[in-house]
Amino acid sequence: MFRRLQPDDLSATIYFDGRAIRCRSGESVAAALLSAGIARFRSTPVLGAGRMPHCMIGVCFDCLLEIDGQADRQACLVPVVDGMDVRSQEGAGRYDIQ
Amino acid sequence: MTRTDVIVIGGGLHGCCTALHLARRGLRPIVLEKNTVGRHASGVNAGGVRQLMRHTAEIPLSMAAMAAWETLAETLGPELAANCGFVGGVGQIGIAQSAQEMDWCHERVAEMHALGYDFEEVIDQEELRRLVPSVADICRGGLVSRRDGHANPFRTTQSFRRRAEQLGARILERTRVIGLEQGDGGWTVTTDNGVFRADIVVNCGGAWAWQAGAMVGEGFPKSHFASTLMVTSRMPHFIDPVVIGIDRVLSFKQTEAGTVVIGGGILGDPDLDEETAETVADRMMESAETVYEFFPILRKATIVRTWAGLEALMPDIIPVIGPSRVARGLWHAFGFSGHGFQLGPIVGSVLADLILDGESPIPLDAFSPSRFTAEGKLKPQAH
Amino acid sequence: MTGTERENCELAIIGGGPAGLAAATLAARLGVETVLFDEQPAPGGQVYRNIEANSRETGLLTPILGADYARGLDLVRAFRASGAGFEPMSAVWQVAANGKVGISRDERACLVRARRVILATGAMERPVPVPGWTLPGVIGVGAIQTLMKASGIIPDRPVVLAGSGPLLYLVAFQLAKAGAPLQAVVDTSGGSLASAARQALPILAGFAGDLLKGLSWIAALKARGIALYRGGYLSIEGVSRVEAVSFRSGGRRIRIATALLALHEGVIPNNQITTSLRCQHAWDRTQLAWRPETDAFGATTSPLVAVAGDGAGIAGARAAVHRGRLAALDAAFRLGRISRNERDDRARADRQALLREARFRSFLDRIYRPSEAMRRLDDETIVCRCEEVTAGELRQLIGEGFSDVNQLKSFSRCGMGQCQGRMCAGTIGRLLADETKADIADMGQYRLRIPVKPLPLAELAALGNADRNSGPVLEVADGDPSQRI
Structure with a gap:
C-alpha cells in the first residue's frame, strides 16, 4: 500500500503477530507496518471491524496496538525499537488474568 | 403561573423516583431541574447497588431498596427496567x-x-x-x-424520569428555583423559567438542597x-x-x-x-x-x-429524609453522602407514603431533619 | 534531565510546531526558564515534521516538500540555540488550572509545576464523517503528508484524494512529484480557486505568490493528466477495506474503484486541553469549529494559560510564529522579565504581520468552507469511531428528548472511547443542532476531564511529583469502614 522513497538503512526488525518486518529504527511503528503492506491494525471492540491508522498525529486512536505486552499503544507515536513485539489489538485486547 | 399539587426540586434519581411514585398515586408532580436530569451525583456515581458494609441505620431502607431493584420491571415496565443495566446477585x-x-x-x-x-x-x-x-x-x-450488584446510573435515572413522565409527571430541565415561599394558597416556587404554585414541595436538591432549606429558614449542613x-x-x-x-x-x-x-x-x-x-x-x-x-x-x-x-455530605454520613421542621407541606430527601444510588428506587416510594399516608412502613427516624439545629449543625445527642 | 525528573519550570510550552518553537525561543531569550514538551522525537510540529533529519539527508524529500517546508529549519535552529529546555516524546495528559502539567514519557508519568503555560497544540484534520469512512484504506490527506515527511513513505498504488482546502492540492502535487500513482482528486469545495481569487483581488494584494502557488499545483496536476473532479455526497464502499468511492458530480454519480482514499476538509483547532480547563470557547462561524477565546496575546480565561498558533483558531504556520512570539512576550511580562511597555512595543511588528495574515486567511476560509464534512449525515454513518455510534442512533435519542451533547454521550457512549471525543465532538453538536433546529453555538462542548490523553494505570499508580495529601479531608467518623461515603 505504501512504499519507501529511499529503501535503505532498514536495520531494525519488529514482529507483527509473529511476522518479521524490516524497518527503520526510530520511525513510528505505524509507518513501519504501513510500508510493509499491513492495513488492518486492529479490530474494534464493539463491531469487530478492522481499522487502519487514519490521522497519523495521535488524535484518532485507530492505530492502537499491543506493543511489548501493553495494549492501547498509539502506533503512530511509538518509535520502532529493534526486536519489538507488536500485535494487532483484537477487540478489547488480551489481558492475562493473573 | 403554573398550578399543580406537588413540586419536586431536583431532577436526580431521588427526585424522578419521587415524582414517579407521587404520580402513580394520582398526583401531578412537576420536577424542577436546574441543569439536566441526572447531571450530578445521580448520573455520574459508580453505580454500585450495595447493601454491604452500610451504616446500620440505613439497612432496613437498603433492604427494601434491594427488593425494589429486583422488581424494577414492575415499577418501570420491562423496557425501561432493562435500560437500567441492573445486574444483581453478583455480589x-x-x-x-x-x-x-x-x-x-x-x-x-x-x-x-x-x-x-x-x-x-x-x-x-x-x-x-x-x-x-x-x-x-x-x-x-x-x-x-x-445479593448486591451494580447498574448504569445515568440510564437508571433516565428510566425513572421516563416512567414518571409516562405516569403524568412533568420534568422541566434548565429550570432553576430562585424562591420558595409559603402563603395562604400553598407554596409559591419561583424559578428562572416561570412561577409555580403547589400544596406540597419535595426537596431532592442533592448538593444544593440546603439552599432550598435556607429559603424557608431551615438550616442544613452545606457540606x-x-x-x-x-x-x-x-x-x-x-x-x-x-x-x-x-x-x-x-x-x-x-x-x-x-x-x-x-x-x-x-x-x-x-x-x-x-x-x-x-x-x-x-x-x-x-x-x-x-x-x-x-x-x-x-x-x-x-x-x-x-x-x-x-x-x-452530612456529618453523620446518613441522608435527610422526612418532613421539614419549620414548614408544613415541605419534605426533604437529600444528603445521601455518596451512597444514595442503591436507595434510589425506594426513597421516592417512602416519601410518597409519608406525604400521602403520614407514615412509612420502614423506620426513618435516624434520617429526620430534626437532628439538626436551626443553624444546620448536628445536635449533640444525634452523634 | 528527563520529563520524569523535572519538578518545576517557569514556563511550560506544549507543542513544538511553529507557535511553540517561536514562543520558546523568544521566552528563553528574554530570560524565562522555559521548557517545551512535545510528543514527537524532534521539534517541528506537524507542518515542519522531521525537518532536521530531512534537511540533513541529501535525499529526495526536501525538493518534494518544497520551500515552505524548508523554511521551518530556521525556526528549529533558533529554538535549539535559545537555551530553552526540550522534552521530546512527552505526551501531555493534563494541564491543570494551577499550572500542574502531567507528562508521560518513557512509560513514566509525572507532574511538572509551571508558573505559566503556553498551549501550542496546533490543529488536527477535521473529521469527515461519510458512509464508510472507518474502513481500512481510508486515511487523512494530512496523514499521507505526515507519512511522507516523517518516514519518507508514499502510496505505491493508485490513490484518490477527496475534499477541500489548500492541503488537498498541495499534497496531491507533492505526491505527484514524489512519483506516487495519483488516481484522481475530487474537490468538494463550492467554487473555483481562480474565480474566487479574481473576486477577492483587492484584499489579496500582496499574496500573489500564495495564490500563484495554489494555481500552479492545480496546473501541474492537470499537466500530468491526473483526473480532477468537482463533486460531493461522498460514499465509500467496501467490506473489510475500501474498494471504491463514489460521489455526485455535475448531475451524475461517479464511481472510482480504489484501495486507498485520502479525505480532507480543512483543519480545526486541537483544543482538548483548553476544553478540559473549562476555558471560554466560541463557535467560529466561518471556520466551523470551537476555538478558545483569547486576548491579543493569546491569554485564555484560565489565568495561567495562553494559547498560541492554530490551537487558538486556524491561521496557518506563518501566523503561528507571530502568535507564539506574542504569547512569549506576555509570559515574560507576567513573569517579571519585561515591563508592560516593553511587551507592547515589541508586540507591534508581530501584530501587524498577523493582521496581514488574517486577510489571506479569511479568503481561504471563504473558498474552502467545508461542505462535505458538514452535510446532513446518513443514518448509517458512524459518528463516534471508537464506540461505533451511528448518526441514526443519536437521532433516535434526540427524538426521545435528549437535548445536550453530554446527555447524549452518557447515554449512547458516543465520545467515551480512547480518542476522548476528538473525532466526534464537532459532529455530535452539529447533529443535535440540526435535529432540534437550534444554533450549534448553543449546543456546547463535551465536558472533558483529565487525562486528556489516555494514561496507563501503572503510570498513574507511580505518579511522580504528586502531592498525595493535597486537597480536602472529609470530616467523617473515621476508623469504622462501614462509615464510608
Whole structure:
C-alpha cells in the first residue's frame, strides 16, 4: 500500500503477530507496518471491524496496538525499537488474568 | 403561573423516583431541574447497588431498596427496567488484605447477626478466589453480600424520569428555583423559567438542597464533596462482583461495556457555584496503587476518562429524609453522602407514603431533619 | 534531565510546531526558564515534521516538500540555540488550572509545576464523517503528508484524494512529484480557486505568490493528466477495506474503484486541553469549529494559560510564529522579565504581520468552507469511531428528548472511547443542532476531564511529583469502614 522513497538503512526488525518486518529504527511503528503492506491494525471492540491508522498525529486512536505486552499503544507515536513485539489489538485486547 | 399539587426540586434519581411514585398515586408532580436530569451525583456515581458494609441505620431502607431493584420491571415496565443495566446477585465484596481487616470482618458480621441481619458473610481466600479469580495473592478474604450488584446510573435515572413522565409527571430541565415561599394558597416556587404554585414541595436538591432549606429558614449542613471516578478502556470480561476496600482506598466494577470503573473515595475539587468539579490526578494515585496491587490484570489497563460528581455530605454520613421542621407541606430527601444510588428506587416510594399516608412502613427516624439545629449543625445527642 | 525528573519550570510550552518553537525561543531569550514538551522525537510540529533529519539527508524529500517546508529549519535552529529546555516524546495528559502539567514519557508519568503555560497544540484534520469512512484504506490527506515527511513513505498504488482546502492540492502535487500513482482528486469545495481569487483581488494584494502557488499545483496536476473532479455526497464502499468511492458530480454519480482514499476538509483547532480547563470557547462561524477565546496575546480565561498558533483558531504556520512570539512576550511580562511597555512595543511588528495574515486567511476560509464534512449525515454513518455510534442512533435519542451533547454521550457512549471525543465532538453538536433546529453555538462542548490523553494505570499508580495529601479531608467518623461515603 505504501512504499519507501529511499529503501535503505532498514536495520531494525519488529514482529507483527509473529511476522518479521524490516524497518527503520526510530520511525513510528505505524509507518513501519504501513510500508510493509499491513492495513488492518486492529479490530474494534464493539463491531469487530478492522481499522487502519487514519490521522497519523495521535488524535484518532485507530492505530492502537499491543506493543511489548501493553495494549492501547498509539502506533503512530511509538518509535520502532529493534526486536519489538507488536500485535494487532483484537477487540478489547488480551489481558492475562493473573 | 403554573398550578399543580406537588413540586419536586431536583431532577436526580431521588427526585424522578419521587415524582414517579407521587404520580402513580394520582398526583401531578412537576420536577424542577436546574441543569439536566441526572447531571450530578445521580448520573455520574459508580453505580454500585450495595447493601454491604452500610451504616446500620440505613439497612432496613437498603433492604427494601434491594427488593425494589429486583422488581424494577414492575415499577418501570420491562423496557425501561432493562435500560437500567441492573445486574444483581453478583455480589459486592469488601477485600481484606491485613489480619486486622479480617478481624474487622468477623466483628462486623457478629454485629449484623446481633441486629438480625444475615446478608453479610466472611469469606476466606479460597472463596474470594472462586468469586474473583483475578485477585492477587496478598488478598486474604473479606466480606461479601451476595445479593448486591451494580447498574448504569445515568440510564437508571433516565428510566425513572421516563416512567414518571409516562405516569403524568412533568420534568422541566434548565429550570432553576430562585424562591420558595409559603402563603395562604400553598407554596409559591419561583424559578428562572416561570412561577409555580403547589400544596406540597419535595426537596431532592442533592448538593444544593440546603439552599432550598435556607429559603424557608431551615438550616442544613452545606457540606458537599466531589466523588471522583476513573474508567479504563474496554477490557475483556474478567470480574462479576463489585469489589471495595476495607481499610484501603478501593472500589471498582466492570461495566457491561467492559470498561472498569474505579473509585473508592477519591476526591475531586468541587465548585458548587459553577456546578461542576475538577478531578485531581494527585489524589487518584492512591486508588490506582491499590488496584495495581490487588488486581494484576489491571496493571496493563489504560485510564481513558475521569469524572467527578457533586454530592451533599452530612456529618453523620446518613441522608435527610422526612418532613421539614419549620414548614408544613415541605419534605426533604437529600444528603445521601455518596451512597444514595442503591436507595434510589425506594426513597421516592417512602416519601410518597409519608406525604400521602403520614407514615412509612420502614423506620426513618435516624434520617429526620430534626437532628439538626436551626443553624444546620448536628445536635449533640444525634452523634 | 528527563520529563520524569523535572519538578518545576517557569514556563511550560506544549507543542513544538511553529507557535511553540517561536514562543520558546523568544521566552528563553528574554530570560524565562522555559521548557517545551512535545510528543514527537524532534521539534517541528506537524507542518515542519522531521525537518532536521530531512534537511540533513541529501535525499529526495526536501525538493518534494518544497520551500515552505524548508523554511521551518530556521525556526528549529533558533529554538535549539535559545537555551530553552526540550522534552521530546512527552505526551501531555493534563494541564491543570494551577499550572500542574502531567507528562508521560518513557512509560513514566509525572507532574511538572509551571508558573505559566503556553498551549501550542496546533490543529488536527477535521473529521469527515461519510458512509464508510472507518474502513481500512481510508486515511487523512494530512496523514499521507505526515507519512511522507516523517518516514519518507508514499502510496505505491493508485490513490484518490477527496475534499477541500489548500492541503488537498498541495499534497496531491507533492505526491505527484514524489512519483506516487495519483488516481484522481475530487474537490468538494463550492467554487473555483481562480474565480474566487479574481473576486477577492483587492484584499489579496500582496499574496500573489500564495495564490500563484495554489494555481500552479492545480496546473501541474492537470499537466500530468491526473483526473480532477468537482463533486460531493461522498460514499465509500467496501467490506473489510475500501474498494471504491463514489460521489455526485455535475448531475451524475461517479464511481472510482480504489484501495486507498485520502479525505480532507480543512483543519480545526486541537483544543482538548483548553476544553478540559473549562476555558471560554466560541463557535467560529466561518471556520466551523470551537476555538478558545483569547486576548491579543493569546491569554485564555484560565489565568495561567495562553494559547498560541492554530490551537487558538486556524491561521496557518506563518501566523503561528507571530502568535507564539506574542504569547512569549506576555509570559515574560507576567513573569517579571519585561515591563508592560516593553511587551507592547515589541508586540507591534508581530501584530501587524498577523493582521496581514488574517486577510489571506479569511479568503481561504471563504473558498474552502467545508461542505462535505458538514452535510446532513446518513443514518448509517458512524459518528463516534471508537464506540461505533451511528448518526441514526443519536437521532433516535434526540427524538426521545435528549437535548445536550453530554446527555447524549452518557447515554449512547458516543465520545467515551480512547480518542476522548476528538473525532466526534464537532459532529455530535452539529447533529443535535440540526435535529432540534437550534444554533450549534448553543449546543456546547463535551465536558472533558483529565487525562486528556489516555494514561496507563501503572503510570498513574507511580505518579511522580504528586502531592498525595493535597486537597480536602472529609470530616467523617473515621476508623469504622462501614462509615464510608
